[in-house]
Amino acid sequence: MYYIGVDIGGMSIKTGIVSLEGEILYTSVIETEKINPKLQIKKLADDILKLLAEKGIKKEEILGIGVGCPGAINSKSGKVHYSSNLKWTDFPLRDLLEEYTGIKVRIANDADAATIGEIIFGVAKEYSNVIMLTIGTGVGGGIVIDKKLYLGTNGVVAELGHITLRNGGLECGCGRRGCFEQYASATALIRQTKEAMQKNKNTKMWEYAENDLDKVDGKTAFLAAKCGDKCAKRVVEKYVSYLSEGILDYCNIFRPDAIVLGGGISKEGRYLTDKIVKYLDNHDYGYPGSPRSEILTATLGNNAGIIGAASLIAEGDFE
């Protein structure tokens, strides 16, 4: 028996056949085209059925297809409410993919799928209550309570990057000001790095960026800071303080067993999480000996999309 995981992105749609142990066995990719969504899902279904045929796997051996999709997803109705990346609105993704493949389908927001992936096959296997923050262009998130993805009544939950960090602060794409993601996303770190470089022509960050502001990325400040560059260290400290403040919010709300960080910046590993833990120890709510949440980094990496999506089906086994 196998799971199928489908990772829908703005550029490509990746399908993987996944073992019950969470290993990706076979994959296939199609382009995300600017066509009507129904036709797009027909093409996806054809791709899935072709992959199964090629590998000699019968439909009956598939426990289900899990789909991670960017945007506002209602897992219960199986609809994509709205996805700005894909320009899909009120689209019955689940029912169509079931119709075209004849296989049971479950859909979720991609950050939610990544979260349940880390709980079932990744770093958070031993935990029940987990918050995942995916640090990328924005800050996405997922909430796991008692080993189940929290999906709310109407879906569209866990927009964890869209809580206020600074009332009246930087404008956010969501219509508010001062959202967490405006300070703690990779985009924000890059902006903070560039600002510091423009003020300081001697920082080593210029070397790492090959003297080109356009080459600054989420690693620039971390690389220079690790070499002892003072300006870069200040950028990292400030960035970590923003990230930690948001993490602390989630500690105070959920007191989870663990907070899992995903996305490119999580690759900084202990260098990052040790700083966060130190910040939390100094600012945590409470009292001597109050319960602490572990700060972990995601382990599924580039496979998080497919394995997370497959986990939406694996999670069903617990029901």
Next chain:
Amino acid sequence: MYYIGVDIGGMSIKTGIVSLEGEILYTSVIETEKINPKLQIKKLADDILKLLAEKGIKKEEILGIGVGCPGAINSKSGKVHYSSNLKWTDFPLRDLLEEYTGIKVRIANDADAATIGEIIFGVAKEYSNVIMLTIGTGVGGGIVIDKKLYLGTNGVVAELGHITLRNGGLECGCGRRGCFEQYASATALIRQTKEAMQKNKNTKMWEYAENDLDKVDGKTAFLAAKCGDKCAKRVVEKYVSYLSEGILDYCNIFRPDAIVLGGGISKEGRYLTDKIVKYLDNHDYGYPGSPRSEILTATLGNNAGIIGAASLIAEGDFE
């Protein structure tokens, strides 16, 4: 059959015998004394047993004793981790009260108890996913998911007043700066009211406060605003914007069916919630037609303590 609800406060400990329909039938009160907690719980047990004897109710007719207690409570271990109000630390409240009464006991933080009270016997009866914010001296909270109180793994959850509203802002008792409760509690509203009065000697708020800053309370600005006083209106609008920003955070995190407001300020009713709904409509995350959370005010009022505590036992019926 009956429930017993016990509401432990800094000044008094109230006990109520509650019907299965959530009506308080009989009550008793003892003083909260500055004695050792074990002796305090012995006195509470004596008070409970005396009340039962007086009313001719047998222990076997009691489904359980629910206890709401201020502070950091672990409902699973039955211990009060830490209560700054009561000066109790790592205290096995549940086990002692069970020992002294011979009746099953369940304990929770008082704001958590009030939350489950509103879900079982109050305004949120028809909902599954609910966030409650109790606006008083501070801002307390409770999280209900699928009709169950969220208690986390180690308790001490839902410190919903302690999320950042303004990074680096006003100092908070919890050790952070800029917490939601520093801007949205009744204490904060009173501070904001006084500041506006000191700058404006002509505002009607002086009348409502009998020309005495010490008589300003959480109603002063609301009363004057309703009479058209412009300065008071500005105080209310600003306060509502702070409160709404925090509420919006919880909408974006949980997208709950409803957010229930408790505490004195919730008595402003629709005058308050209409303003909040308007603020949310203008600032909500998302996209046209995204699911909205209802904004409700608590209905249990002064009985919230006892009924909420009793609901901790009633909730058990769903298990």
